[in-house]
Amino acid sequence: MSDRSGQARSLVVLSPLRSGVTAAGESFAYSARRLLQGLPQGTGSPFASVPDTYMARWYLLDDVRYQGGAREDHLNNRYLALLVQHYGPTDRWLDNLWQYAQSTLQALYTHAWGFDQVRSAEGWRHYIERCRVPTGYFFNGSNDEPLMTQLKALYLRQQFTAFVMQHQGLPDTQLQAAFVAWAAEHQPDNLTAPTWQPGADTLHEATAVQADHAPTAQPAGGRTDDGD
Amino acid sequence: MSNIAGKAYAMNVVTPLKPGQRWLARLIHWLAGTRLLRSKLLGLRTLSLIHYAGWAILPRRRWPRLDSAQPSENLHYDYYLFFSNFNGSWEQYVDSFSSAIPAGLDLMWWRNVGYPGSVPRNPFHAYIEHNQFWTHHYYSAYPLATSNDVKAACRLRPALCELASRADRLSAQEFGQRYRTLLTEQQEHLGLVAESPVVSLAHQAVVERRRVEQTEPAVPPAQESGS
Amino acid sequence: MTVIDLHDVQGNLVKPYGRYGYPLARYGFLRIRSGDAARHWLQAVLPHVTTGAPWPDRRAQQYGAAPPLPEATLNLAFSAAGLKAIGVPEKSLDALPEEFRLGMRGRCDLLGDDGPSAPEHWDPIWQGPAVHVWVSINARSEAALQRQTAWLQDSLEATDGGVELLTGHRGPGDDCWQEAGALTEQGRVVPREHFGFVDGISDPYFEGCGQPPEHVIGEGKPQRGGNPRDASGWAPLATGEFVLGYPDEADEYPLSALPQILTRNGTFLVYRKLHQNVASWRRYMSEMGRNFPGGADALAASMAGRWPNGAPLSECPDQASADAFMAELERLREARRLATEPAEKARLDKAYACQQQRLKAFNYADDLAGGRCPVGAHIRRTNPRGALEYGQEGAFRTPAALTDRRRLLRRGLPYGSSPPETTDADEHGIILMVLNASIKRQFEFVQQKWINYGNDFRLGNERDxxxxxxxxxxxxVPGQPGGHYKIPGGAQPPWFCARLPRFVETRGGDYFFLPSLSALHMLAAGNVDPT
Incomplete structure (x- = not known):
């Protein structure tokens, strides 16, 4: 049983949705789904502002499927599934989610049983603990660097490959000068900037400057051996 | 609703486990993390289509129940929750599993009710499709990158940092030599990415959705809460 | 062992006619105005459709020991709209795959047909309503081509407008036909295309295809532990990858319609007219080739994976070895022709076949990093052989598990001419025809993932x-072409080609079903009954 693969972590949460209807007369599942559909994508996603989020998703498990010729199972609740793959301790990640996406969480999880008591990051962590499903086997086909390292590396690879193409065949003296200037501009060691913006799905958007974006203001996290 | 975030596709598959198989499945999961079974998963790694994937087991009596007013579940089977973040199209992913690593796949799934085996391909396709749940909100930190891109970039960066840290202190000739050594050693990691090419006609739906979003900004969640 | 009724499949499925001495071709497209007229017409031409029945080899012909080959061939295929127009019931059509029913235009986003390749720039013949029937004539001589054309046009005129030959190929001549033909040098037919490469060297080898068994080397599927230079390294692909009605590589039958006989012994045919920007190609090769080690031909070879003369980069690292390789092939061919003594002739036949197999007998297992043949080279992308296992012996069920289901039978010929003073605007290119059991899984996949994308080769968004x-x-730099290409350097730094323009543009095409003779007979009789 493992929720981790190196420093990469897997979080699987099934939150049962409340029975009955909302004040607007909609089923909780319908209302939650409508809310999810309205969330902005990419750089606007609530997850984009949470440091060290590799990938994350929400989906609604409204029933289990009948396999035919077997015993017929059906769920008595709808579940909101949250699946996250992130870097570093899960508690830290959950705290950050609460900090950066609190309004979305409140709007969404109001539809779920047991969330009405949640008032703080600690309460949120406790709530998640009650809904969490352990990951049996977590396969990491990528790597487990901090997200900021990954994003900076992607930025650099793009910039450096372009540099190599533009300076092919240059004499060493000019090549050296050009590379020194390149390194000064792109700062390979500086994880904060310039880099790719998390969640960007065009090259233009990836390098667009967004000063007020949260992750760049966050510490990198560093490698820690936590016990979660 | 979208299973697609740039080059990543989100897959969710929920399937019943045959009675009494939970512990064996757990054992296999545990072994998968050890040397004993790691060679079985060499194929999964070599496919290199996957960012992250995982299997979770939900025993039939242990579905989260948070309130005494919440109905309890009454199920015959334990359930398997599979998730994956992969690159390329659904068909490519499912086909690759079926043709390249059928044994590894069967090892993970053969204790599932109704699992047809990964070969022939069409019943396997139908099984996955039947048990797949669509994602409502999907986020990737790097929609422009595949797992291969992330790995290559992370291998390249330390070499760049190293050369950059001393580039201005070397003689031109020495620099040239080191630069060429870097290119030679890192050549498989060099490359350019761009937006994902169209991999399925679902792409049109994604484009259309973006267009609608841009013309009609989403209502802030706080105002929309229904309760 | 699968046995195909070669008399029931159409000839182009098992025979690349060009290799059998048919250097000239014409492709035409028909529209059915009356189902009855179309069925009568089909009844009339059916006896003339060329089948896959084995042809005696050319030498037996010369000595008069065998019946003569036809002077010209005839083959027919139907679009989804064409099958409907000739009277196939909806229920039968419903079982046919979605991509076939949508046609090439409907799939243009997936195929990467954008910009100058977008459907609005295709030839006029593709701008009207869907074409119904694809007709192809291959001929041994100009006279035979004219005779076959005249006969076919007479047969169409007899339909009184019930079946119409469409115009709009944007070529020379009367515009009813897309002309194509092997290029010639000093009056001699050469198997080259306009960029100067010898083409049509390799074609997948499948069970029952009727080709000599030694062709499995380099044309079948790679086998674990075998030697790629001999038959131990290869096995025939499953018939069902190319012919409907037989088991495929996933141990099942490919899709079939109702009734099954409608699709059995048939397959899907992709017709695609590809314009070549020959002047741009020559300019790029000469400019870039000035700096590239080995010059323009070496650069061209690095892009194709073969030297222009056809020698594979995997076998021949430089121009000298490529020339020597092909000179030896030519020497053996000539010696074999002149030999009279039977034992000597048999020896030379064997030596020649052996040298010819070396053109294909490699699998990249010893060149994973692409130091010899670049990972992104055209022939390596379109048929990666065992390369996608990345040297992780045993990772996959078979070394080419990711390739075996993506193989394509390629047919086709160049069209137009490309003299030294040619421009990009001149009408020249290649008519590509692909035969496969699943257009989506085979042709479209290769086009989408391997030609217009690079992730499977760990090359980011690099394209063919x-x-x-x-x-x-x-x-x-907007306004400048944006392609790029990495040529791995082995123990040296890699070489990058930047600002790569589009050398090839789509000018039109569609998806067709190539029925068996039995199915053509059913269509002609109007008795396709799905229930």
């Missing part, structure tokens, strides 16, 4: 340098 749809604008 020869035929990929390179970005029209460079990300840094």
């Amino acid at each position: 340098p020869l035929v990929g749809n390179q970005p029209l604008d460079d990300a840094e």
Whole structure:
């Protein structure tokens, strides 16, 4: 049983949705789904502002499927599934989610049983603990660097490959000068900037400057051996 | 609703486990993390289509129940929750599993009710499709990158940092030599990415959705809460 | 062992006619105005459709020991709209795959047909309502081509407008036909295309295809533990990858319609007219080739994976070895022709066949990093052989598990001419025809994932340098072409080609079903009954 693969972590949460209807007369599942559909994508996603989020998703498990010729199972609740793959301790990640996406969480999880008591990051962590499903086997086909390292590396690879193409065949003296200037501009060691913006799905958007974006203001996290 | 975030596709598959198989499945999961079974998963790694994937087991009596007013579940089977973040199209992913690593796949799934085996391909396709749940909100930190891109970039960066840290202190000739050594050693990691090419006609739906979003900004969640 | 009724499949499925001495071709497209007229017409031409029945080899012909080959061939295929127009019931059509029913135009986003390749720029014949029937004539001589054309046009005129030959190929002549033909040098037919490469060297080898068994080397599927240079390294692909009605590589039958006899012994045919920007190609090769080690031909070879003379980069690292390789092949061919003594002739036949197999007998297992044949080279992208296992012996069920289901039978010929003073605007290119059991899983996949994308080769968004749809604008310098290509250097730094333009543009095409003779007979009789 493992929720981790190196420093990469897997979080699987099934939150049962409340029975009955909302004040607007909609089923909780319908209302939650409508809310999810309205969330902005990419750089606007609530997850984009949470440091060290590799990938994350929400989906609604409204029933289990009948396999035919077997015993017929059906769920008595709808579940909101949250699946996250992130870097570093899960508690830290959950705290950050609460900090950066609190309004979305409140709007969404109001539809779920047991969330009405949640008032703080600690309460949120406790709530998640009650809904969490352990990951049996977590396969990491990528790597487990901090997200900021990954994003900076992607930025650099793009910039450096372009540099190599533009300076092919240059004499060493000019090549050296050009590379020194390149390194000064792109700062390979500086994880904060310039880099790719998390969640960007065009090259233009990836390098667009967004000063007020949260992750760049966050510490990198560093490698820690936590016990979660 | 979208299973697609740039080059990543989100897959969710929920399937019943045959009675009494939970512990064996757990054992296999545990072994998968050890040397004993790691060679079985060499194929999964070599496919290199996957960012992250995982299997979770939900025993039939242990579905989260948070309130005494919440109905309890009454199920015959334990359930398997599979998730994956992969690159390329659904068909490519499912086909690759079926043709390249059928044994590894069967090892993970053969204790599932109704699992047809990964070969022939069409019943396997139908099984996955039947048990797949669509994602409502999907986020990737790097929609422009595949797992291969992330790995290559992370291998390249330390070499760049190293050369950059001393580039201005070397003689031109020495620099040239080191630069060429870097290119030679890192050549498989060099490359350019761009937006994902169209991999399925679902792409049109994604484009259309973006267009609608841009013309009609989403209502802030706080105002929309229904309760 | 699968046995195909070669008398029931159409000839182009098992025979690349060009290799059998048919250097000239014409392709035409028909529209059915009356189902009855179309059925009568089909009844009339059916006896003339060329089948896959084995042809005696050319030498037996010369000595008069065998019946003569036809002077010209005839083959027919139907689009989804064409099958409907000739009277196939909806229920039968419903079982046919979605991509076939949508046609090439409907799939243009997936195929990367954008910019100058977008459907609105295709030839006029593709701008009207869907074409119904694809007709192809291959001929041994100009006279035979004219005779066959005249006969076919007479047969169409007899339908009184019930079946119409469409115009709009944007070529020379009366515009009713897309002309194509092998290029010639000093009056001699050469198997080259306009960029100067010898083409049509390799074609997948499948069970029951009727080709000599030694062709499995380099043309079948790679086998674990075998030697790629001999038959131990290869096995025939499953018949069902190319012919409907037989088991495929996933141990099942490919799709079939109702009734099954409608699709059995048939297959899907992709017709695609590809314009070649020959002047741009020559300019790029000469400019870039000035700096590239080995010069322009070496650069061209690095993009194709073969030297222009056909010698594979995997076998021949430089021009000298490529020339020597092909000179030896030519020497053996000539010696074999002149030999009279039977034992000597048999020896030379064997030596020649052996040398010819070396053109294909490699699998990249000893060149994973692409130091000899670049990972992104055209022939390596379109048929990666065992390369996608990345040297992780045993990772996959078979070394080419990711390739075996993506193989394509290629047919086709160049069209137009490309003299030294040619421009990009001149009408020249290649008529590509692909035969496969699943257009989506085979042709479209290769086009989408291997030609216009690079992730499977760990090459980011890099595209096929020869035929990929390179970005029209460079990300840094708009207005400049934006393609790029990495040539691994082995123990040296890699070489990058930047600002790569699109050398190939789509000018039109569609998806067709190539029925068996039995199915053609059913169509002609109007008795396709799905229930």
